[in-house]
Each structure stands twice: as structure tokens, then as C-alpha cells.
Amino acid sequence: MHIERLAAPLWPLLNKFYRSHNSSMKALKDGQLWVARDTQIVAGLCLTPVVGGQWLTGVFVDPAYRGQGLAARLIQQAVAGVDGKVWLLCHPDLETLYQRMGFSQDTVLPQSLSERLVRYKRNKPMIAMGLDNLMACAR
16 A cells, blocks of 8 residues: 655546545645555545644545555655644544544634534534644554
């Protein structure tokens, strides 16, 4: 398994991966895109700059590769060089998964993420989580 940052011109490949799994996730052109590859992309995520850190979105692992710690390895590598905090917005069912990676529920968000959380919560249950100590992700 090879984990790498996807070069900017290749961002459509991550969108193709998401679509192939009927996921509504999208790679953001101005973000850092990270993928895990076997012979093809089997997992991906996006880190987008926000005030005070990065917003983690689009974490998706091919169902055939789940349960192997791939999401944790991908996130760990992607956030290793991040200055500041890493935030994510997720369904409450994923809280335990992200807690194992060192994330905790976080109510102090940059304004842009706080506004998104309010909008997202109109349609589905969502929580905000943050990672202060990036070394916690290495567990």
C-alpha cells in the first residue's frame, strides 16, 4: 500500500474514485489531496486551509479495504506536516473511529466551519471534532 499526496492536476482521479463508490464526496481543487493506492486508489481525503489550521474532508476508504487501519494511516501521514489544528465534521456514528486517532469533540471552530456545521445540521446529525496534538494521531 502506497500513501501519497496527489499532484494538483490529478485531482479528477480522486473525484472519479468517490463517484465509483457512489459517494457524494468531492475533492477540493484548493486543498491538499491524499490517496492510498494498491494498484489503484483505494482511499482518499482532502485537507483545506482554514483560519488556525486545516479542515479534513472526504475521508473515504473502499469498502473492500476497510477494517485494516487504512483511514488512520492515511490521516496520520496527511496531517504530519500540518501547522495548527485539524478539524472535521462527521456523523456522530464516526466519533469513536476518530477518537482512536486522537480527535476529540471540539466546539471552538473557525467561523467558516462553524457556519458550515450549522448548515449541515439542518439536514443530518453532525458533530465537530478537532486534533490538537498531531502526535496523538501516530498511536
